[in-house]
Amino acid sequence: MVKATINNFESLALSGKTLGSISYATRKSVGRKSETDVAQVNLNESLETFSIQPQSGFDFSTSMGTKLKLVNARLVATEARSNGRTSVVQGVQGSLLPVSDPTVDEYDEAEYDMVFVTGKNRKPVARVRSKDAFDSQDLVLFGSDVLYKTDNRNQVIIEDDEAQKSGYRLNFVQSKIKDDEIGHLISIIISVDEYERLAPSLKPSQKYVPQGLRVAFVGNETTNWTLYADTVVPLTENNKQAVKVDSKPNSNTAVKADEKDMKK
Known part of the structure; x- marks a missing residue:
């Protein structure tokens, strides 16, 4: 028998458009053994940074400041390691593509009907699919x-x-x-x-x-x-x-x- 847990869902489709303007910054290694490379991006041309695990083959040598778009993204609960301890953290996975790329999200904009907010001050981050x-x-x-x-x-x-x-x-x-x-x-x-x-x-x-x-x-x-x-x-x-x-x-x-x- 599966143990009953509250609000148990693995991932939510996330609308990359609702993050705002995305500019590439640098690479960062995360995960239990720092085995996962993520892209650090700036949002809306500010110092606010956001980590995205991009698609296989993403070019981490992309020039800093390059404008990108996030397509078919998912908000996930993933593992991270800090000070020798492993914990579960939020993460975003998806395809980081040139702004001119014709690829679009799998779901229509109206499907993203729930707001993802920060845990501390409830600041809106992006829209997700309930x-x-x-x-x-x-x-x-x-x-x-x-x-x-x-x-x-x-x-x-x-x-x-x-x-x-x-x-x-x-x-x-x-x-x-x-x-x-x-x-x-x-x-x-x-x-x-x-x-x-x-x-x-x-x-x-x-x-x-x-x-x-x-x-x-x-x-x-x-x-x-x-x-x-x-x-x-x-x-x-x-x-x-x-x-x-x-x-x-x-x-x-x-x-x-x-x-x-x-x-x-």
Whole structure:
């Protein structure tokens, strides 16, 4: 029997266009034994760098500053080695090609319906395809958990004799996946205010569709990924055909849950 784990998915298709302008910088060796070469690129002509594992045969002697495009990319959880220790980190794989190359992504732009954000401050990075993680129309709600704000020692923050909430985790199963199979359990975090608004109408054993989806890499013992949403709505015949998704989530309303949320 497969051990049930939360948000267990290996990779997500990523839209290279949504990273912005890509300029080649240099080569870097990563991996458990530093056996994998990745391209360090600059995004949007800034000092912000991003690592991409390119296709076999990529020319690492490409001149610094050369404009490239990323096609058929995937966001993955991969192994890295630092200070003699191996850990799981996020990575991006795909084809780095000249801007003039006619190759396009396998999926239409509309397929990239979820925002990949940084784990610490929820900064949007690129758009990814949620269908590679779960079926958004097959999420059956069975429970919820309150999440608490913690300090840098992982102690719950208490103010006015009350533990401070950071969000609520909604727990789902995918009915089309057996309970002994990977991918059965999906958890999505929403804000405290939104949960309290929804709570009176949320029912167990009902299907709900998340809106404004975001995904962050966390890489802890429970899961590699944390999912966030602005809200959830009951599955109806109307939204079976078209699910509303925010293309640019408002940073002021994003859930401020800690990276350790999935551990609780």
